[in-house]
Amino acid sequence: MECPYCRDEMDKGVIQSAREIFWSINEKKVFFIADVSNGDVSIAPFGWNGSKAEAYLCNNCKKVIIDF
Numbered sequence: 001m002e003c004p005y006c007r008d009e010m011d012k013g014v015i016q017s018a019r020e021i022f023w024s025i026n027e028k029k030v031f032f033i034a035d036v037s038n039g040d041v042s043i044a045p046f047g048w049n050g051s052k053a054e055a056y057l058c059n060n061c062k063k064v065i066i067d068f
């Protein structure tokens with residue numbers, strides 16, 4: 001994948017966690033799973049081996065791009 005900022009080729013890899021990975025508009029104090037009814041977006045649901053999502057990294061721009 002080409003980086004949309006600098007146009008260099010990005011490195012393909014994975015983002016991993018022991019728990020679900022999700023995006024929230026506000027930081028939470030206590031959380032374990034995404035609250036989709038309040039706008040959270042699950043990026044990688046929890047499974048037997050934790051959670052993982054394919055991700056592309058640009059070391060020039062310090063950016064990671066993840067599909068959800």
Ligand SMILES: [Zn+2]
Nearest residue numbers: 003006058061
């Ligand atoms: Zn870049």
